[in-house]
Amino acid sequence: MKLAIGCDHGGYELKCEVLKHLNERGIEYIDFGCDSTASVDYPVYAKKVTDAVTAKEADLGILICGTGLGMSMAANKVEGIRAALCHDAFSAAATKEHNNANVLCMGGRIIGPGLACLIVDNFIDTPFSNDERHIRRLSLFDPTMA
Numbered sequence: 001m002k003l004a005i006g007c008d009h010g011g012y013e014l015k016c017e018v019l020k021h022l023n024e025r026g027i028e029y030i031d032f033g034c035d036s037t038a039s040v041d042y043p044v045y046a047k048k049v050t051d052a053v054t055a056k057e058a059d060l061g062i063l064i065c066g067t068g069l070g071m072s073m074a075a076n077k078v079e080g081i082r083a084a085l086c087h088d089a090f091s092a093a094a095t096k097e098h099n100n101a102n103v104l105c106m107g108g109r110i111i112g113p114g115l116a117c118l119i120v121d122n123f124i125d126t127p128f129s130n131d132e133r134h135i136r137r138l139s140l141f142d143p144t145m146a
């Protein structure tokens with residue numbers, strides 16, 4: 001399991017907490033930046049992470065901005081990316097199980113590190129159900145699931 005992770009200035013502090021957690025769990029990742037709270041443009045980091053996922057350099061992506069909203073909008077423009085904005089632990093598991101989400105988006109100005117790390121764990125640890133009905137529904141909007 002290898003993750004691609006990226007953030008903007010609004011998500012930088014939460015990303016640092018998530019990276020600490022990934023290190024503790026021994027989960028491999030590529031950190032695509034940014035590397036400080038200096039203002040940057042979130043679509044740049046969404047592109048780096050989604051490129052890594054579509055190129056299969058990473059199995060899953062994590063994107064963090066102030067709200068998670070801009071990152072999720074930008075990520076979902078990329079074919080083959082199913083990005084889910086999650087601020088609760090149930091959704092993080094459900095979007096893997098039902099939607100086969102491959103990018104998790106969160107907002108550093110919305111949730112704290114404890115909940116964020118629980119969301120990350122549920123996202124990483126929950127497999128896609130592979131149920132025929134979910135594959136059928138996903139293939140209705142994502143040709144890479146057909």
Ligand code: RB5
Pocket residue numbers: 008009010011042065066067068069070071
């Ligand atoms: C940056 O101020 C903020 O707009 C960004 O982090 C994000 O919340 C966008 O959706």
